[in-house]
Amino acid sequence: MDYDRIKEKLNILADAAKYDVSCSSSGSNRKNKNGLGNSSGTGICHSYTPDGRCISLLKILLTNHCIYDCAYCVTRKSNDIKRAAFKVQEVVDLTINFYRRNFIEGLFLSSGIFKSPDHTMERLIRVAKKLREEESFNGYIHLKSIPGASDELMYEAGLYADRLSVNIEIPTREGLKLLAPDKDRKDFLKPMKKVRNEIDKYKSEKKIIKSTPTYAPAGQSTQMIVGATQETDAEVMYTATYLYKKYNMKRVYYSGYIPISYDSRLPAIGTEVPMMRENRLYQTDWLLRFYGFSIEELLNKEHPNLESDIDPKLSWALRNLHLFPIDINKADKQLLARVPGLGMKSVYKILSGRRYRKLGWEHLKKMGVALNRSKYFITCSSRYFETKDYTPQQIKQRILSEGHSKYQKTLSNQLNLFG
Amino acid sequence: MQNTFIYDGSFNGLLTAIFEIYELKIKNVRIVAKHYYEASFFEEYHEVITNEEKANRVWKAVIKYGKPIDAHLIYRCFLSEINGIEQNLFNYIKILISKKQSIAKDYGQADVFHLAEVNKKIGREKHRMDAFVRFRKTKDNIYFASISPDFNVLPLLEKHFQKRYADQLWCIYDICRNYGLYYDLNSVKIVHFDLPENILNTSDEIFQKEEIQYQKLWKNYFESTNIKARANQKLHEQHVPRRYWKYLSEKNLLNW
Numbered sequence: 001m002d003y004d005r006i007k008e009k010l011n012i013l014a015d016a017a018k019y020d021v022s023c024s025s026s027g028s029n030r031k032n033k034n035g036l037g038n039s040s041g042t043g044i045c046h047s048y049t050p051d052g053r054c055i056s057l058l059k060i061l062l063t064n065h066c067i068y069d070c071a072y073c074v075t076r077k078s079n080d081i082k083r084a085a086f087k088v089q090e091v092v093d094l095t096i097n098f099y100r101r102n103f104i105e106g107l108f109l110s111s112g113i114f115k116s117p118d119h120t121m122e123r124l125i126r127v128a129k130k131l132r133e134e135e136s137f138n139g140y141i142h143l144k145s146i147p148g149a150s151d152e153l154m155y156e157a158g159l160y161a162d163r164l165s166v167n168i169e170i171p172t173r174e175g176l177k178l179l180a181p182d183k184d185r186k187d188f189l190k191p192m193k194k195v196r197n198e199i200d201k202y203k204s205e206k207k208i209i210k211s212t213p214t215y216a217p218a219g220q221s222t223q224m225i226v227g228a229t230q231e232t233d234a235e236v237m238y239t240a241t242y243l244y245k246k247y248n249m250k251r252v253y254y255s256g257y258i259p260i261s262y263d264s265r266l267p268a269i270g271t272e273v274p275m276m277r278e279n280r281l282y283q284t285d286w287l288l289r290f291y292g293f294s295i296e297e298l299l300n301k302e303h304p305n306l307e308s309d310i311d312p313k314l315s316w317a318l319r320n321l322h323l324f325p326i327d328i329n330k331a332d333k334q335l336l337a338r339v340p341g342l343g344m345k346s347v348y349k350i351l352s353g354r355r356y357r358k359l360g361w362e363h364l365k366k367m368g369v370a371l372n373r374s375k376y377f378i379t380c381s382s383r384y385f386e387t388k389d390y391t392p393q394q395i396k397q398r399i400l401s402e403g404h405s406k407y408q409k410t411l412s413n414q415l416n417l418f419g
Numbered sequence: 420m421q422n423t424f425i426y427d428g429s430f431n432g433l434l435t436a437i438f439e440i441y442e443l444k445i446k447n448v449r450i451v452a453k454h455y456y457e458a459s460f461f462e463e464y465h466e467v468i469t470n471e472e473k474a475n476r477v478w479k480a481v482i483k484y485g486k487p488i489d490a491h492l493i494y495r496c497f498l499s500e501i502n503g504i505e506q507n508l509f510n511y512i513k514i515l516i517s518k519k520q521s522i523a524k525d526y527g528q529a530d531v532f533h534l535a536e537v538n539k540k541i542g543r544e545k546h547r548m549d550a551f552v553r554f555r556k557t558k559d560n561i562y563f564a565s566i567s568p569d570f571n572v573l574p575l576l577e578k579h580f581q582k583r584y585a586d587q588l589w590c591i592y593d594i595c596r597n598y599g600l601y602y603d604l605n606s607v608k609i610v611h612f613d614l615p616e617n618i619l620n621t622s623d624e625i626f627q628k629e630e631i632q633y634q635k636l637w638k639n640y641f642e643s644t645n646i647k648a649r650a651n652q653k654l655h656e657q658h659v660p661r662r663y664w665k666y667l668s669e670k671n672l673l674n675w
């Protein structure tokens with residue numbers, strides 16, 4: 001193998017792929033049958049980039065040649081950059097050799113679109129097929145669904161991949177028209193729909209016929225770039241909600257736009273990456289998926305954007321103070337989950353702890369339940385409450401002055417959102 | 420006067436000590452691993468001779484009265500090698516045997532709470548090893564990794580690595596505790612070697628010629644996948660504490 005040549009390609013094609021923030025290798029359940037690797041449960045982060053993101057997959061483009069010219073993308077046709085292309089076998093070899101050394105959980109392969117969507121998709125599938133069939137590889141494979149690829153190819157892709165994703169990229173229709181005039185929303189949605197249908201079909205057939213071949217066991221995901229256009233948080237999150245519901249997305253990722261172009265339609269180079277906003281969007285996403293909130297409660301006509309200085313749950317609670325305080329010795333799980341500062345872990349601790357005894361402040365502290373925010377919203381087995389007659393504004397001030405939000409200590413874009 | 424039981428540092432040794440304490444009905448005891456023991460005038464001491472049969476009887480009681488999670492908790496916390504953990508483990512087993520039911524979740528008990536915390540640390544360290552083990556391929560085709568974990572978590576790694584790397588020879592070696600796991604395509608065995616001092620360098624006396632190329636490719640990948648505009652060193656070091664860097668080839672190939 002010509003390592004220098006491979007190294008050069010790897011540099012170019014990993015660099016071009018890094019803007020896709022998805023790094024998840026979780027949610028699959030491929031067992032090792034006398035071959036190499038497995039993928040089950042939560043996946044492992046094998047390293048972290050200096051910007052603190054998990055590295056669990058070899059994330060590369062097959063090529064960064066592209067016939068399209070999407071303004072927000074470094075790979076766009078009109079951009080003056082070095083181009084490269086991997087051969088199918090080169091990607092297979094790299095993946096296997098990295099995997100055997102315990103560097104990665106698997107491969108995340110995407111590509112610029114060369115010749116045609118189908119041509120590109122077919123090549124991506126070939127890599128996955130080789131890995132599965134020739135190398136008996138059971139590690140994680142995430143393939144990008146190329147917008148506009150045919151249903152037949154999307155079907156085949158799911159036979160080898162654990163996860164499929166197609167990035168919607170721009171949250172609004174108008175934004176997309178402005179920045180990627182040769183792309184149509186339909187092109188993104190069509191492969192999503194095919195994959196969703198196949199997953200549904202697989203699930204129902206699997207119940208009857210055990211030997212049904214696995215189809216994309218880790219489901220599909222998508223990514224939206226935020227801050228490239230003038231979209232509101234509400235527009236982003238309503239689109240996300242639609243995608244979760246309609247296409248059964250496993251994950252929607254939000255990626256703060258990183259300025260890469262002098263194009264006047266876009267934020268100028270040097271503009272800060274909206275990481276705080278990204279973080280708030282992830283928090284909102286979690287509230288919707290795990291905390292029983294509905295989108296209308298968090299974002300609506302009166303509140304089209306999230307507050308940046310406090311998290312969205314606190315923000316919601318302050319608008320709805322009449323629902324508080326709640327008694328943590330009585331409230332059910334759903335209600336507890338709505339208390340600012342209580343993560344699901346704390347909720348479960350409270351639920352199991354109160355089986356033994358009535359809980360007071362001391363118990364809560366001992367169990368490791370954070371009280372700095374929650375104490376304004378709960379009562380417990382004690383005569384002392386923080387729930388005097390504070391106004392929402394006063395509570396907010398107190399919380400903000402009491403300490404830095406978690407965000408300020410360490411900004412994590414996906415993990416530990418409510419701790 | 421305090422009675423000190425000194426055991427050899429093995430798990431069976433500890434269980435034997437507990438058996439003898441029960442048998443002799445001794446109060447006011449302290450259990451210490453040999454390598455931590457410092458003699459003192461004010462105590463009576465017994466040297467415990469590890470006895471598998473006695474150990475087994477204690478372990479059977481744990482399994483009989485507790486649930487699997489109690490047994491796991493005890494064994495995993497033992498692997499922490501924290502000086503004094505024996506006392507918590509002894510208390511835990513005592514409570515378990517007297518209550519005759521699982522106490523793993525009864526965090527109101529100080530010993531249970533403490534062990535649960537230790538267990539969390541063990542879990543974290545195990546996961547770090549799952550993640551940060553870096554194999555290098557030796558001339559005789561063994562994928563070799565050296566580690567020096569904060570706790571003795573090597574026994575906990577066996578299952579994961581055996582499942583994942585079922586078709587390759589591999590060895591994970593704890594260079595602090597001087598023993599390793601070796602998988603020979605059939606089963607995992609415990610091994611002891613005298614490792615050469617330069618084992619952390621990828622010299623081609625030991626490793627395959629191509630090995631260094633893959634280390635470099637990986638490091639290259641690591642650098643290319645970083646987004647400078649998002650730099651966050653603090654978060655990075657929280658995820659990968661500096662003391663682990665020496666085992667990570669992507670952080671390690673400084674001079675090439």
Ligand code: SF4
Binds near residue numbers: 073076
């Ligand atoms: S089609 Fe994809 S790779 Fe090509 S310019 Fe658009 S976003 Fe970039």
